Amino acid sequence: MLTRIDHIGIACRDLDAAIAFYRRTYGFTVAHEEINEEQGVREAMLKINETDGGGASYLQLLEPTRPDSAVAKFLEKNGEGVHHIAFGTADVAGEAAAIADTGVRVLYDTPRRGTLGSQITFLHPKDCGGVLTELVQAPSPGTHS
Numbered sequence: 339m340l341t342r343i344d345h346i347g348i349a350c351r352d353l354d355a356a357i358a359f360y361r362r363t364y365g366f367t368v369a370h371e372e373i374n375e376e377q378g379v380r381e382a383m384l385k386i387n388e389t390d391g392g393g394a395s396y397l398q399l400l401e402p403t404r405p406d407s408a409v410a411k412f413l414e415k416n417g418e419g420v421h422h423i424a425f426g427t428a429d430v431a432g433e434a435a436a437i438a439d440t441g442v443r444v445l446y447d448t449p450r451r452g453t454l455g456s457q458i459t460f461l462h463p464k465d466c467g468g469v470l471t472e473l474v475q476a477p478s479p480g481t482h483s
């Protein structure tokens with residue numbers, strides 16, 4: 339079961355400038371920052387609210403760390419803007435398998451490491467109406483920083 343919007347991922351060229359925009363305009367502040375080398379991003383999570391089903395909802399600001407990364411390719415083609423949406427679930431592997439059975443391409447055979455130690459996978463945007471879609475299983479309570 340998908341239980342929440344975990345985050346909306348936004349591609350930006352300058353993470354610090356994007357953080358400043360969201361703070362100045364909406365008052366959102368950074369809950370967490372990290373570099374995910376595998377995904378080729380430097381990212382900031384701006385927490386919007388806690389949710390009943392575990393986890394929270396965030397805006398995720400994404401700056402590429404290398405030119406061959408997914409976010410760098412996206413920026414080159416589209417410029418800055420919404421890059422993906424992410425749904426939260428308590429069982430990312432089970433949810434991905436169920437969605438694959440409907441004919442949608444799941445991009446990873448097994449979930450990979452996402453923000454804050456979450457487990458993530460992606461659904462191909464061409465099978466999702468042009469929307470790159472991520473599934474996120476939040477880390478167990480206690481491992482969340």
Ligand code: MC0
Pocket residue numbers: 347374377379381398400408409411412415421422424445451452453456458460462463464468469470472
């Ligand atoms: C690419 N396409 C998109 C898209 N990225 N459409 C909508 N939204 C996006 N974000 C479209 C392109 O326009 C193109 O369409 C087609 O998909 C193929 O794209 P491509 O540029 O040729 O690139 P590919 O095929 O090499 O890779 C696309 C693919 C890749 C979605 C498979 O970006 C990928 O594996 N993404 C998942 C990983 C990811 O995005 N990581 C960054 C966030 P046309 O019509 O021109 O054929 S990491 C993250 O979010 C982590 C840290 C987390 O949340 O914890």
